[in-house]
Amino acid sequence: MRYEKILPDIIKKNGNKILMLVLDGIGGFPDPGTGRTELETARKPHLDRLAEEGSCGTMTPVLRGITPGSGPGHIALFGYDPIDVQIGRGTLECLGIGIDLGYEDIAIRGNFADIDENGIVTDRRAGRISTEENRRIVSIISKNIREISGVKIDVQTVKEHRCAITLKGEGLNPAVSENDPQKEGLPLKPLNALDPLSEKTASVLREFEKKVMETLKGSDSRAKGLLLRGISKLPTIPTFSEKYKLNAVCIAAYPMYKGLSKIMGMEIADAGETVDDEFRTLRETYEKYDFFFLHIKKTDSYGEDGNFAAKVKMIEDIDSRLWQLRKMDFSCIAVTGDHSTPSMMKGHSWHPVPLIVKSPNSIPDKVRRFTERECSAGILGNIYSRELMYLLLACSLKLDKFGA
């Protein structure tokens, strides 16, 4: 990113505190009945007051038209280029269930699959076995396969046919081709090293693949083997402390967001489970940090479920807690999302997300309500999510002048 060419010369530390409040999947889409989005439907006086006081705009998470996953959505919010810094699917799967990945570990997403006596993959999801059945199989595998050639292997249930696999050991590198044939009726593909540094990993995985099939041979489950996908490592990128001179904390209830934040070197607060827990954690950690990433998941979850009314209710619930922010002295508060999750679409979408930047150094505009459409007329215009951090640093007076 172009910022990186000049940032080291202009970034400075001061005591100002930044809050980035991320309402996951906050952006919505109009209900055909009312013509109003979730944000346009919710009664949310505190969010609207923040919009009135701050500068508003919208953000495109990655590129126009691109629907981001949680990984790219957050990588961008944290000021990194989501196309340059990609997080492997295996890594995300492990982070998502709270596995404490080290920078040398290999992370893999596993699908239990049905494989016939000729080695042909007959069902890539083993008939979508239950999570319970998954747990039973994982415990059998874990008992039988713990280590191969000095590399420790850990398998954890995710849900249904999915599991997360980590390899811990020396000299591991993730450039190994996947064994998933992608279509049913085809044999497993070979696990080949794609570079010389990854030979050891490939050989361990081939052995692992074989042992899993031997272990599951006689079982009554349709799971007869494992498709190994998204073989990857944590990316090594400059931390928040290195890049921004920020002492940052992640306040999130869901494991994946804690995991993502750890990549940026944030400290991970014990934030409990509920929105109330998260706000209490914010108050309790307020003195200790100068950057707070406060992540609220439920807006996305209800969007994914297609539950318009529940997403509206969740927005109102969050809103009713925002008065607490008035008791703290942030130099800059950003309220936004990592992407849109319109209930009408039951999933993430590419639509820009609304944004508030409230600071004594941001110019208030005409926007009076925190909605997709009102914010699109705000003074910040439409920016990319990866630019947001630099606006927050500017509003917190943490950036010196560039050039004389």
Add this chain to the structure above:
Amino acid sequence: MRYEKILPDIIKKNGNKILMLVLDGIGGFPDPGTGRTELETARKPHLDRLAEEGSCGTMTPVLRGITPGSGPGHIALFGYDPIDVQIGRGTLECLGIGIDLGYEDIAIRGNFADIDENGIVTDRRAGRISTEENRRIVSIISKNIREISGVKIDVQTVKEHRCAITLKGEGLNPAVSENDPQKEGLPLKPLNALDPLSEKTASVLREFEKKVMETLKGSDSRAKGLLLRGISKLPTIPTFSEKYKLNAVCIAAYPMYKGLSKIMGMEIADAGETVDDEFRTLRETYEKYDFFFLHIKKTDSYGEDGNFAAKVKMIEDIDSRLWQLRKMDFSCIAVTGDHSTPSMMKGHSWHPVPLIVKSPNSIPDKVRRFTERECSAGILGNIYSRELMYLLLACSLKLDKFGA
């Protein structure tokens, strides 16, 4: 920049004349008492009429959140990438006091410093000596040190503890590390060549550093030596004539802007001292050129001083002269700034600057007033300053179709 890949194929010369009117530091910030910025406070019927007739928008000088110095601010206005084309601090210091730098000369910013008998820098600004004392010391140095190894050395007072140093001679290259230890209580750092081409410059500067200390040894001033910083040369970039086929003139009262314009190969008009002088110069040179860079400094100066009322008054003053533009036939007039200098912040800021592009070929929008907030709703949206030149060329019909 991406433009450079296609510009040579589509740029053409015609008789149309472009005026770029730069009100330095024009962007402001609301006064907490009134809620209005300087531009929102000023009575400026001519500027508002231009806004009404033209296309409006806002410009981000470098990148969002980045506060530019005058160098990057203008480099961008002139259509170059301010991150790729950086002007050294020494070069800017020399340009700022009107030194006629050649492309082979080395330009350095000097700070007079107090240095004790053990070579420790005890005050990096020599107690911030007066400009008068600076002049006295510079005259002593100039008398004693004129040439080292065939390289001519010139020292000029800037103000207080600051001076500008130029080296003229053969085989000079600026890749030399600075001797400024950055902190007090530390010894001078060595002036080392950072590449083989800069060995001669480094050796001349080491000798110069030594001779300055010898010369100042017995003096009654706290200035006992020189910190040499921003060792640089003029960048060599395509001129306006080469890049845009424009015959350009700079009409500016302040030396730095004349110096910056010279880098782009503009002719430098003798523009006098006042805004009236500048407008007269515009009228007098009107027939001779097809691009006019008209720079007005005072808006920035009052912003830097934190003098809201004086900045408002200056905007009104400038406005009262704009009727003169109606007597000339520009194919395109741009009115904007190089960056914001809000009086409330007493310095440059990162906030986008308002922009008018008035031309028979620009589409008028709903904007009725030349202010930060109204222009942010203009039809041009928010663009980067480095894109402006291409809009002006387009409105002046100087760009052929790209591709068939």
